[in-house]
Structure formats: structure tokens, C-alpha cells
Amino acid sequence: MPRFKFPNGVVVELMKGDITTLEVDAIVNAANPYLEHGGGVAGAIVRRGGWMIQEESREWVKKHGPVPVGGVAVTGAGRLKARYIIHTVGPRCGIEPIEKLNDAVVNSLRKAEELNIVSIAFPAISTGVFGCPYDEAARIMAKAIRREAPGLRSVRLIIICLYDDEAFNVFSGVFNEELKEFKESKD
Template identity: 70%
Template sequence: MEFVVGGVVVRLLQGDITEVEAGAIVNAANSYLEHGGGVAGAIVRKGGWVIQEESREWVRRHGPVPVGGVAVTSAGRLRAKYVIHAVGPRCGVEPIEKLGEAVKNALLKADELGVESVALPAISTGIFGCPYRDAALQTAAAIRETAPKLKSVKLIMVVLYGEEAYRAFADVFKKVLAG
């Protein structure tokens, strides 16, 4: 499924984000950039331990990444140049709007890095417990707001693991981005 927002192609895909070829892959991270499970664990398993090492070094230098914030490391063996670690909210603990902030900051960071394509997962829907529909609304709104401001990014891929996530995001994206 594909949309065009502010001249940027937004493509919704079902699959494994670690298999996607993109200038940058966004990781659904925690503030300490410890990548044990979910998307983060898969990115380190596939991309290599160097991603975890660089993440720890980033935290040593800058401190924990705030909710809604981002950090950047190399992508190791992934088919990308960078991993942008975006910290989404823990649903029920931090405001859901921080998810939109994380998406916006990840897209702006990808643009700053000069990449033409970026792949996003369903941030905060795993262990952080946000419902797919709520995450999709925040993600779509952030894309709608940020895409027209991007200069180098021409393709945003939202890569969803599983049919349930894909259906929820597709339903929301049709309403928010197709208009």
C-alpha cells in the first residue's frame, strides 16, 4: 500500500525490518539503548554486536535518550547505512503523543543524515504495550506533518511484523494519509 505525502512516497509493508534495504532503519529503542528483545534484539542479531557496542558508547557520552528522542549508530551488517534508535513511550506510563514525537525526530534525523529512504517499525507496540491503532494514528500524523519538510528523504517505509499490525496500520493510514 502506497501514499504520497508532500512529495514523499510512504509505503506500508508487512515483513521483517531487518531485511529491508534503506538508507536508515529505525529501531524501537529504550532510553538506555539496550537491545534485548523485539525489533531492537532482531536488529542486533542481524546487524551484529557492533550496534549494541555503539549504542552503549552513545549513552556513555550523552546519557539516556529521552522518550521521543533519537540516537544514531552504524547499521553493522544490515542493508542500511544507519540505525536511528527512536525511544517511544511506554503506554500507560508516558503520553502516547511521545510516539509521534519519536517518529518525527527519526524522520528529521534521517533527512539530516542525507539518506533517501528510511524504514520505520511500529514503535512502542511491543513490550511498551501501545495498541496498534493508537500507534498507527501517531505514526501517520507525524508522517503527514513531517514529510513535506524533508529534503533528502524520498521514501518512508513502515514495516510491520504480522498481519494484525499491518491491517491496523493500513486502516488508519487510508483515513489519515489518503485525503
């Protein structure tokens, strides 16, 4: 499991697994603008965490309107082991610029700081039905984390949780390249 440690103590870990089972303060949901939890990570969050997450998401949209690409919304986490779900809307590749993924990651980390969150888990945002290639998404996410991590005060652990072997292998390769000077040895 690739692990990186920044000088200020922030740790970034990549793991393969189901993000809905993690015991972290916040799970990032790869959301659509209307926070409808149909499939992918969003669907899995509601299946495991309960319908109350969908209801709270709909209330958020009624009150604030659709979440813009790169924007965030926060709800409770229902029956998940997390305290919060930070819903972020990544770009739909071929429709919005993939660079908007940077905003989704940065705004999620900044919202985590506002909430005094210590641990946060991200999926491979925009790589499912939004169609972004793993390598490009991984590079943007790694660079965004690299820029934001030195300024984080409450967030100490950032997990990138990848559902399958292909995503894990591609993200691991990119993060090993982009964050190589922060890589912890396995000794």
C-alpha cells in the same frame, strides 16, 4: 501494499515483513533509553546486524546519557543492508503519554534529513513490550508523517514495516484513512 505519494514526491509505503532485511539508508529502532538490544525490533537488529551495534549503542549512551522519550540516537548498522540505525525511544503506554510517539517519529525524520538519508524504515514503535495499541500508535505515526512529509528534502521514501498480519491490517486501515488523499491507485 498501501502506498501514498505527497505532492513533493515523498512516498510512504506500508509493508509486512522483517525490518532487518530491508535495503534502506536507515532503519528506525524502537529503543529503550539505555539502547540495550534485548528483544523485539532491537534484539532482531543486533541478531542480524551483529554485536557491534550493541557496542556502539553502549558507547553512545556512555557519551551522551540515556535517550529521552521521543529522542533519537544514531549508530552504524553493522552487517544490515542499511547505512544507519536511528534509535528512538517511544512512550511506554500507561507510564508516558502516547502522544510522545509523535516526537519519536518527527525527531527520527528530522535526523534522517540531517544525515541526507533518502530511504527510511519504521517499525510499529511502542506497540511491543511498551504496550501501546496498534490503532492509537498508527494514528499518531500517520499524523506525524503527514505533517512532516511536505517539508522533507532528502527523504523520498518512508516505509512502515510491520511484522505480523494484525499490525499490518490495523496500520493499513488507519493510514488509508489518515492519508487517503495521497493514496496511489493500483492501476
